[in-house]
Amino acid sequence: MRDMRSSKRDGGNPLAMSSRAFASGRSAARRPASALERWLLGEMLRSLGNPSVALVAWDGQSVTCQGGGQPQIRLHLRDPGALFRLALDPEFQFGELYSCGRVEVEGDLVALIASIQAAQRIQRGTRSRLMSRIHPPRSNLLTKSPGNIHHHYDIGNDFYRLWLDQQLLYTCAYFPTPSIGLEQAQVDKMDHVCRKLRLQPGESVVEAGCGWGALALHMARAYGVRVRAYNLSREQIAYARQRARSEGLDSRVEFVEADYRAIEGQYDVFVSVGMLEHVGRRHYRDLGAVIDRCIGKQGRGLLHSIGADYSAPLNPWIEHRIFPGAYPPTLGEMMEVLEPAGLSVLDVENLRLHYAKTLEHWLARYEAATDRVEAMFGRVFVRAWRLYLAGSLAAFRCGKLQLFQVLFQRHGDSHIPWTRAYLYAAGDEPWKTATS
Amino acid sequence: MRDMRSSKRDGGNPLAMSSRAFASGRSAARRPASALERWLLGEMLRSLGNPSVALVAWDGQSVTCQGGGQPQIRLHLRDPGALFRLALDPEFQFGELYSCGRVEVEGDLVALIASIQAAQRIQRGTRSRLMSRIHPPRSNLLTKSPGNIHHHYDIGNDFYRLWLDQQLLYTCAYFPTPSIGLEQAQVDKMDHVCRKLRLQPGESVVEAGCGWGALALHMARAYGVRVRAYNLSREQIAYARQRARSEGLDSRVEFVEADYRAIEGQYDVFVSVGMLEHVGRRHYRDLGAVIDRCIGKQGRGLLHSIGADYSAPLNPWIEHRIFPGAYPPTLGEMMEVLEPAGLSVLDVENLRLHYAKTLEHWLARYEAATDRVEAMFGRVFVRAWRLYLAGSLAAFRCGKLQLFQVLFQRHGDSHIPWTRAYLYAAGDEPWKTATS
Numbered sequence: 001m002r003d004m005r006s007s008k009r010d011g012g013n014p015l016a017m018s019s020r021a022f023a024s025g026r027s028a029a030r031r032p033a034s035a036l037e038r039w040l041l042g043e044m045l046r047s048l049g050n051p052s053v054a055l056v057a058w059d060g061q062s063v064t065c066q067g068g069g070q071p072q073i074r075l076h077l078r079d080p081g082a083l084f085r086l087a088l089d090p091e092f093q094f095g096e097l098y099s100c101g102r103v104e105v106e107g108d109l110v111a112l113i114a115s116i117q118a119a120q121r122i123q124r125g126t127r128s129r130l131m132s133r134i135h136p137p138r139s140n141l142l143t144k145s146p147g148n149i150h151h152h153y154d155i156g157n158d159f160y161r162l163w164l165d166q167q168l169l170y171t172c173a174y175f176p177t178p179s180i181g182l183e184q185a186q187v188d189k190m191d192h193v194c195r196k197l198r199l200q201p202g203e204s205v206v207e208a209g210c211g212w213g214a215l216a217l218h219m220a221r222a223y224g225v226r227v228r229a230y231n232l233s234r235e236q237i238a239y240a241r242q243r244a245r246s247e248g249l250d251s252r253v254e255f256v257e258a259d260y261r262a263i264e265g266q267y268d269v270f271v272s273v274g275m276l277e278h279v280g281r282r283h284y285r286d287l288g289a290v291i292d293r294c295i296g297k298q299g300r301g302l303l304h305s306i307g308a309d310y311s312a313p314l315n316p317w318i319e320h321r322i323f324p325g326a327y328p329p330t331l332g333e334m335m336e337v338l339e340p341a342g343l344s345v346l347d348v349e350n351l352r353l354h355y356a357k358t359l360e361h362w363l364a365r366y367e368a369a370t371d372r373v374e375a376m377f378g379r380v381f382v383r384a385w386r387l388y389l390a391g392s393l394a395a396f397r398c399g400k401l402q403l404f405q406v407l408f409q410r411h412g413d414s415h416i417p418w419t420r421a422y423l424y425a426a427g428d429e430p431w432k433t434a435t436s
Numbered sequence: 437m438r439d440m441r442s443s444k445r446d447g448g449n450p451l452a453m454s455s456r457a458f459a460s461g462r463s464a465a466r467r468p469a470s471a472l473e474r475w476l477l478g479e480m481l482r483s484l485g486n487p488s489v490a491l492v493a494w495d496g497q498s499v500t501c502q503g504g505g506q507p508q509i510r511l512h513l514r515d516p517g518a519l520f521r522l523a524l525d526p527e528f529q530f531g532e533l534y535s536c537g538r539v540e541v542e543g544d545l546v547a548l549i550a551s552i553q554a555a556q557r558i559q560r561g562t563r564s565r566l567m568s569r570i571h572p573p574r575s576n577l578l579t580k581s582p583g584n585i586h587h588h589y590d591i592g593n594d595f596y597r598l599w600l601d602q603q604l605l606y607t608c609a610y611f612p613t614p615s616i617g618l619e620q621a622q623v624d625k626m627d628h629v630c631r632k633l634r635l636q637p638g639e640s641v642v643e644a645g646c647g648w649g650a651l652a653l654h655m656a657r658a659y660g661v662r663v664r665a666y667n668l669s670r671e672q673i674a675y676a677r678q679r680a681r682s683e684g685l686d687s688r689v690e691f692v693e694a695d696y697r698a699i700e701g702q703y704d705v706f707v708s709v710g711m712l713e714h715v716g717r718r719h720y721r722d723l724g725a726v727i728d729r730c731i732g733k734q735g736r737g738l739l740h741s742i743g744a745d746y747s748a749p750l751n752p753w754i755e756h757r758i759f760p761g762a763y764p765p766t767l768g769e770m771m772e773v774l775e776p777a778g779l780s781v782l783d784v785e786n787l788r789l790h791y792a793k794t795l796e797h798w799l800a801r802y803e804a805a806t807d808r809v810e811a812m813f814g815r816v817f818v819r820a821w822r823l824y825l826a827g828s829l830a831a832f833r834c835g836k837l838q839l840f841q842v843l844f845q846r847h848g849d850s851h852i853p854w855t856r857a858y859l860y861a862a863g864d865e866p867w868k869t870a871t872s
Contacts, residue, residue, distance in 0.1 A: 177854070335771070345784065345840075
């Protein structure tokens with residue numbers, strides 16, 4: 001497993017793990033589980049909060065929680081080492097062991113994780129603090145952020161193209177009804193954000209963390225604004241610039257390969273969709289100061305971020321393997337960005353179920369493309385990203401994660417909509433603003 | 437002024453100040469302002485942030501800020517003592533001196549306060565902390581809250597009937613368009629709250645801080661729910677019970693004269709409109725614990741409260757004379773109620789301009805009834821409440837105060853609306869709920 005830990009040494013492709021690490025081909029341990037091991041299985045089930053899951057040892061012996069009937073989900077532990085690792089540090093080791101096939105899930109992976117997350121809710125507190133000591137989240141200092149961002153976003157546009165929508169939006173979509181498709185829901189998300197921001201032709205917008213540039217280009221194309229968009233990911237910036245040129249939008253959209261702390265100039269609007277998760281709580285005031293200095297007297301903005309109902313670190317395996325430095329803030333913690341800057345919150349919307357729906361689409365597309373993913377990065381990577389997507393879906397379904405869209409305005413500015421009805425009105429009527 | 441300070445000794449009618457204290461009948465000081473006093477006038481103007489206001493001494497000499505032209509608002513100081521008091525402790529003494537006529541405003545009182553509030557924004561911090569030492573806010577311990585509440589709400593239903601709407605709603609109304617009247621806007625506010633809460637016939641609701649009972653009765657009448665409503669104000673509870681009986685709703689709405697900490701039982705819905713301001717920040721966790729224990733597994737609720745963009749004590753004069761123990765929290769501080777209880781925020785709406793509009797109506801009605809108010813409580817009271825209403829209107833207009841409606845749900849419960857569109861849909865279509 002050590003080669004997985006030192007993922008930075010692999011350069012831009014940290015999860016391109018060697019398939020040598022993959023264990024399902026190995027013959028499982030033959031010896032029967034000992035009395036101690038059987039006891040440990042039972043203890044582990046209890047420590048997980050007694051979910052409706054059977055834990056199955058390498059010899060076929062299983063434990064279930066009492067009175068729960070025969071669970072539809074069975075978690076197979078392939079060898080005694082997997083059992084001990086999982087018992088000692090389940091939140092990190094489950095991901096490690098699942099990725100390399102030493103743990104296998106029979107049944108619905110999403111349902112398994114959701115039931116464990118729901119059952120574990122009460123254990124927040126001491127355990128979380130202990131785990132964050134063992135697996136401290138990575139720093140987001142100006143010198144560290146580029147590495148954290150390359151880790152995740154620069155593993156290849158071709159990979160993301162396999163399972164994201166056509167425009168490569170890698171953030172929560174907005175589904176006016178649950179049945180619309182992902183492509184439309186991502187366009188609707190961009191419109192929902194633009195309408196909340198009441199973009200007017202000719203205005204200037206700065207975007208912090210612009211991904212592959214879809215929102216910046218959409219704002220310029222559909223709302224007639226000028227956009228400067230910042231991102232640390234070289235591959236994403238290159239892709240976005242190419243797209244701007246091919247759409248003839250490069251005179252109105254500028255993509256800058258830099259950190260949000262490098263933002264300069266004055267704009268009417270600040271927008272950030274899916275970046276705050278990577279900012280790190282220690283730097284919220286820095287972000288607030290950037291917003292404060294870059295928006296004008298009638299400035300306004302929107303922060304769209306994964307969040308949480310209560311303060312807790314991200315799952316350490318996700319933080320280490322998938323999203324280094326990431327943290328889902330509570331709404332109260334998000335206010336640490338805006339309140340010191342005296343910005344005024346107009347509207348907060350929680351789109352948790354929309355992220356669950358988005359992830360359903362991503363996971364289904366991903367599963368349909370695993371052959372190609374395996375050809376690119378190998379079997380361990382396939383399983384690791386399946387677990388990440390399934391775990392995220394479970395977290396949004398069961399409420400472990402939230403999605404907050406926070407709309408704000410310069411303190412004291414009354415050029416704000418009278419009600420939110422315009423967001424839901426048919427047609428594109430001009431935004432009604434009112435001063436009292 | 438000492439008789440105004442010790443207002444609790446007057447029993448339930450603390451602002452029924454003696455008209456002996458009223459000074460405008462006194463002959464103003466005759467002697468000319470000294471060089472020191474003229475300098476002090478200039479200093480005071482600067483310390484107020486150089487608003488576009490003329491400060492006029494008792495001898496007719498005036499100061500204005502440089503280059504501001506001739507201000508339309510003139511603040512007259514009737515005697516040297518008024519100048520020194522105002523210079524030493526403007527935030528408290530302005531209210532004291534205005535109430536008894538030693539300070540007079542020529543021009544628009546609301547505009548005067550708004551311009552000072554807007555100009556003073558930058559002074560938050562040290563000065564606020566100093567002021568809160570000089571005028572410490574009152575405690576909201578279980579033993580203190582009844583006194584604080586009687587102070588404001590038990591000064592007579594007849595008084596409030598003069599300037600509130602017919603149903604005596606003493607909280608921010610909701611105006612779908614700015615031009616609708618106050619009566620309708622208060623009904624619309626109640627419906628806005630009930631629709632956010634997706635009340636279903638037969639459900640049970642607990643209301644903390646129910647005023648004169650209008651919302652509790654409306655919920656029972658229009659949404660078919662059972663309500664238990666708590667309030668510390670004896671006069672309000674008596675009025676509400678009488679109204680429930682006369683409308684035949686007393687079998688479905690129970691009014692309890694008790695603090696929110698006394699709430700017992702289990703309910704589908706928790707609602708509190710305009711009480712959090714009186715809870716005191718030290719007791720937010722208590723309130724969260726009450727909500728946590730009283731709502732069921734699919735429980736939900738709404739907190740409606742005056743708030744602020746940044747942390748600062750309420751104006752000390754308002755806190756002492758009008759609203760003892762009151763504090764307008766930031767949105768981040770409001771989360772101190774919900775996050776420790778693990779409740780999930782679905783939606784936050786800022787209705788600042790709606791409170792400004794509500795106060796415009798109240799102030800206009802109040803001004804039309806000042807003869808009757810003076811007959812009840814005297815001239816000092818008339819001026820004190822005018823200042824309170826005008827100052828509140830100014831504070832909502834200029835953004836010193838906000839109005840947050842926070843909708844929340846039990847953590848992890850997915851019986852929530854898919855979008856907020858239903859709030860703005862025509863007709864009363866059933867709430868669309870969705871589980872992912």
